[in-house]
Amino acid sequence: MLYALLKFIYRLGLLVFFRRFETRNRHLMPSEGPLLVVCNHPNTFMDPVVTASLLRQQVYFIAKSTVFGSGLQRWLLRKMHLIPISRPEDNHGQPLQNEEAFAASFEALQQGKTLLIFPEGNSFNQRRLRKIKTGAARIALGAAAAHGPELNIRILPVGLNYSAPTRFRSDVFVNVGEPIAVSDFAAAYRDDGPAAVLALTEEIRQRLEALMVHTPTDAEDELVRQIEDIYKVQLSAMIPTAAPAHEHDFLLTRAIVKSINHFSQVAPERVAALRESIGSYQRQLKRLRLQDALLGKGSKAVFWQSIGGVLLLALGLPLYLYGLLHNYVPYTIPSKVAQAATKEEEWHAPVMLTVGMFTFPLFYALCAWLLSVWLSETDVGLVLYLFSLPLSGFFTLGYWNMLQRTQAHWVLLRLFFTRQDVVEQLRRQRKQIIAGLEQARLEYLQQPN
Known part of the structure; x- marks a missing residue:
């Protein structure tokens, strides 16, 4: 039982x-x-x-x-x-x-x-x-x-x-x-x-x-993740498959791992140069608070997406505040408990899952009780109110992600007008990295099985 x-x-x-x-x-x-x-x-x-x-x-x-x-x-x-x-x-x-x-x-x-x-x-x-x-x-x-x-x-x-x-x-x-x-x-x-x-x-x-993604070392795993960030979307578009999206992602990651293993054996200096160029590129992105995906877009696309993001954020602000009010406390408690309970990162997710299964229902129940006491709400109203709480929580999380994306768009727009030379340099660097990865892909495909 x-x-x-x-x-x-x-x-x-x-x-x-x-x-x-x-x-x-x-x-x-x-x-x-x-x-x-x-x-x-x-x-x-x-x-x-x-x-x-x-x-x-x-x-x-x-x-x-x-x-x-x-x-x-x-x-x-x-x-x-x-x-x-x-x-x-x-x-x-x-x-x-x-x-x-x-x-x-x-x-x-x-x-x-x-x-x-x-x-x-x-x-x-x-x-x-x-x-x-x-x-x-x-x-x-x-x-x-x-x-x-x-x-x-x-x-x-x-x-x-x-x-x-x-x-x-x-x-x-x-x-x-x-x-x-x-x-x-x-x-x-x-x-x-x-x-x-x-x-x-x-x-x-x-x-x-x-059945799993297997990277032999932490350094290789970091390189795989960096290549995924820069090249995986483009690689996915070039290699159509009937497999579902999640399975396609898995197969692409395994292919990246396998190709890195191959070049690490036949051309280790080439892998080292790639690691250095990607590392330098991503350090610059981090310093400027930019996202790689945005550099592949034109200035007009970034501008209109920035405007659209601001409008959507303005329209969704009341619902965001409603969701934040009802979900911030039960959302933050699990992570605080996980950090206090253990320093081992591997335990954070299960602790957060377990604690969250209690904090959200208890906090929602408390909110519903307070509403019934203060406003004498009907049963139907309380049910609708309770139903709105988790939905508003998911909306709030999505709103926060949209806010971060919109901020990244505006950071890039600001650089377009104030430091366009830096943006162009990063784009050239990104283009060179992708060209090198594409050349490596073609060479790898020509290898005998």
């Missing part, structure tokens, strides 16, 4: 927290076990919430033992279907005591349940798959060996791809892969258990890497 209630609440929370929540190949998700779901782990508690929300059946989570306290906390986590497992880094050189966790996992799979595990062991806010541990393979093969081939255990790889893991109203793209039949490794496990575990672990690693 507790699990079903929390799942319903978190599903609603995810719809609000993410601007886009897209899933590829959801039809590959089995609706029953025995099933072991394996995912990459870039966003701490948000990852199991996102993944479990897509599965119809109840999910049992294998989590590090350090999140389990004692007494009420331990009881509550077990009611939420968490199974504690010890890791070497948590035991400080002491022997691991995971017999109970493995026995519980074997029993759950034997009963046809679904387990969720993050084989990296730790969560890192990075677009890469770290070295994965053998626990998932050991659980799957151990359960299959204990209960026979008729158990038909499958491993479902799921890639989680966040546009900005810690930011409210960002995007998440869930990429579901083909299930792995554990029975394919059963014979090898009987002959040589450790070797079969390593083979299945490697298969899991390869499947997960294919």
Whole structure:
């Protein structure tokens, strides 16, 4: 009962927290076990919430033992279907005591349940798959060996791809892969258990890497993001595809990563020069408070869009103030709590999601109660008032984004009239960068597969 209630609440929370929540190949998700779901782990508690929300059946989570306290906390986590497992880094050189966790996992799979595990062991806010541990393979093969081939255990790889893991109203793209039949490794496990575990672990690693954006280093990830900012829209227009927009974005990013890996091997000095030119260009944009997308527009387009933005802002100001009045407090509390609760950036999003699921309903209820007391509003009026609060909140967020875009337009217009030489220099620099990227794209496409 507790699990079903929390799942319903978190599903609603995810719809609000993410601007886009897209899933590829959801039809590959089995609706029953025995099933072991394996995912990459870039966003701490948000990852199991996102993944479990897509599965119809109840999910049992294998989590590090350090999140389990004692007494009420331990009881509550077990009611939420968490199974504690010890890791070497948590035991400080002491022997691991995971017999109970493995026995519980074997029993759950034997009963046809679904387990969720993050084989990296730790969560890192990075677009890469770290070295994965053998626990998932050991659980799957151990359960299959204990209960026979008729158990038909499958491993479902799921890639989680966040546009900005810690930011409210960002995007998440869930990429579901083909299930792995554990029975394919059963014979090898009987002959040589450790070797079969390593083979299945490697298969899991390869499947997960294919389902996510994987950048080997932070420096490379930064370069990929810089290229996306400058070139991705143009690249997307040149490469039409029948894939949905979210899937198209994912494929383009992976193509950028793959091409950078290629040129890093065959022409590292060229990659270094590109990194320097893009870095210099973006530092100038930041200093002048400009946006790259605006430099691709003509002065007339920027002028008329600036005028249009001001008019829309003026018309929407009353509704913006209404939304700000009713949403500022519940909107800011979650971020303040997250910053106070932990310095680890990976935990900010799940903390904000959890706190926000309480602050908004409670604050809205308080506003409705005050309105009923002061104005003796009717039931119909209160319902309409409550309905307007979240809608005005979304409007306020959109208004704020429009305000920032309009400010950027006016900054560029001011530079047109006061420092046109700087604008032209930036445009030439941008054009040279795009020309270099286009040349690299053509050369890369000519490479043999």
